[in-house]
Amino acid sequence: MESTELNWRLLAKRQWPLALSLTAIALAETGAIDTGLGWWQLPGVVVICAIAVLAPRRPFDAALALAFAVACVAVYMRFLGVSIAPHLFWSGANISMTGAAMATIATLVREESRARSVIGTLLVLAAMTVAEVLGWPIVSAVEYREWSPDALNFSIAGCVLLVLSVGSGLYFRARDAERASQLAASVAAAQNSERMALARELHDVVAHYVTAIVVHAQAGQMNRDAAEQVLPTIEASGYEALTAMRRLVGTLRDGESSGPAASSSLVDDVRSLAAESGLPVRLSFDLQDAVPQELARSVLRLVQESLTNTQKHASAVSSVDVGLSSSDGVLRLAVADDGVASGVPVGGSGGYGLVGMRERVELLGGRFSAGRREPTGWTVRAELPLA
Template identity: 60%
Template sequence: MTSPDLSWRSLARRQWPLALILLAFLLIEVTGFSSAEPELWWQVPGSLVMIALAVLAPRRPFDAALAASATLLASSVLLKWLQVAPTPQFFVSGAVLTETAAAMAIIAFVVRQATPRRAVIGTVVVVEGMAVAEVLRSNYDLVHYGYRGSFDQYYFGGTLMLVLSVGTGLYFRARDRERSKSVELQVTEAQHAERMALARELHDVVAHYVTAIVVHSQAGQVNPQAAMQVLPVITHSGNEALTAMRRLVGTLRGSEPAGSSGANTTSDLADDVRGLAEESGQPVRLSFDLAEQVPPELGRSVLRLVQESLTNARKHGTDVSAVDVSLSTRDGNVHVLVQDNGNGQQHAPVGGSGGYGLVGMRERVELLGGTFHAGRRQPRGWEVRASLPIA
């Protein structure tokens, strides 16, 4: 959970409020210096280093905790050697206001981002640095006024600041965990939706043409005299299947979204459906009543429904002498009706049946907010009904 690759620009956007607050604390310190006490400026370098470590802590919080403890030790040794009593000391502690605030920020970052083991070690190390400052540094009130505040105040203040720091880190750690789970869930859902879209395209487009190839090749085997007639159809279907596969590969590579790979789609839905009917080689009867303009994306979905319905009629129906395809627009919806007069399945379908055709059609319609129905007709045949909102 450390962020060594956090860019400097991102770090600046994230940390500038903390930097301003700590610099304001430092300003409070230096404005309290009197001209008679120039030795107090020796406490400023330690405060500046602590500010820098707190601002940079999100990049390497554990390292910042170690460096903060070392800084407190070095500054305490320097002030002890120079006999300087720093001020303002926080809750009668050895550390001054800026150092205490910076240490709190560093503890919060290490608890938020580091592993549990490192979070504990980093927190203990910073607390030890604060304790060293209390032991080594001279007390300002004792040096200048001859008295020192109660240790109870120091322990109360230190405990309060530690609880606030650790609690803040734990709170943001929980928030980060929830956000990470939410992002993972969104990614998983997006991947699932993309897989379903690819599965529908693979079934509706590629399987459609492969089925045509198998059906026509079987017809050529049964009737050798018709072989020369079906070869062009097989060639055309093979080319369309290859084109669809290339588009799906492009989708997997991210060049176009899933579901946009359409074979021979134009801006005219009626012309596209006529093309499908001609390619299918089935006795299709068409009926159009498209009084309203159908958007291209919606038209592509309607085309897929018709395409899959024709494929199912070819694969599953026997003795089909007519397939009626009706498209109409009314009440702000596109209504799709495909009916055949077959006897129902009397043999195993070409290539077997995975049972995904109707599932894919239903998913496609429901994703667009429409209604779908498929079932047997009376006295014979099969029908598919769908209604899709135009807006």
């Protein structure tokens, strides 16, 4: 099963309680099997439980697969003349199979559309019904000749379990929708904050170049002899204004708050960020070219986000190496730590840190990479054109 929404690591974090519960129940049921061929139910139970655990990857496909697996288990157990043990209802399902079916229905209702949820749920219920129908003759004829099932009580119990499954799915669906709404509101607020910061930068940076163009143009009009001398200056100022405008537009992105203000010295600003972070930062600088103020501001945001990620996601950090260098018109940034992943990030995480850094670098025409380093730690690298 493939999905771009939930990778295997997130799946493991989300589904390990269900996997552990189903495993414990299946092991307990195995000890209750006292028929000669009762162990034939184990492969089917394992497959059914595995499908339930993997259901968030492709919920509707998982419901189809689980229904098919339940039906297959019922058919081959009927063929062998052996009943499922221990029984949860009349004859065709045990606790682990029923729990897997409930979990799959809950996931289906949570993740899929209404139509697909109804279809998938009906198919799972149909498969469970088939299992009961195929299993009852074996139980009545072989194991419990004197026992008569209470159809009403079993039906009520089945309806209660169905309501619990669907209700759980609807609850988590509503909670997901609320979380998405809160996230959208946070992104909108961050966008507004960033636009205000960009308005100030437009006034302080781009307006400076435009003012220089106007002043030199006026000087050229007043003194025709000096016109040729000021034209190169006007051209250079216009180029700088266009470059600054492109970089400011490149900083527009979803959900990012405004970063630190850049001074005239990128080195001093990075040192200040390192000191404020409280991390054991080791700095390395080899800047052979002048860094425009707008680009320096973006670099500061990258450094700040990298140090923030280290604080939130890593523990036992003994060193953080921050390196800045430039050559051949390219500014290179590297931030590497030796920490160990701490699991749940401090203060939670919206999951936009790396996405935001990648968007910023790519919008500025650069290249970005991030990943684990051996034996421990994390590395962030960025290459940005200076022109």
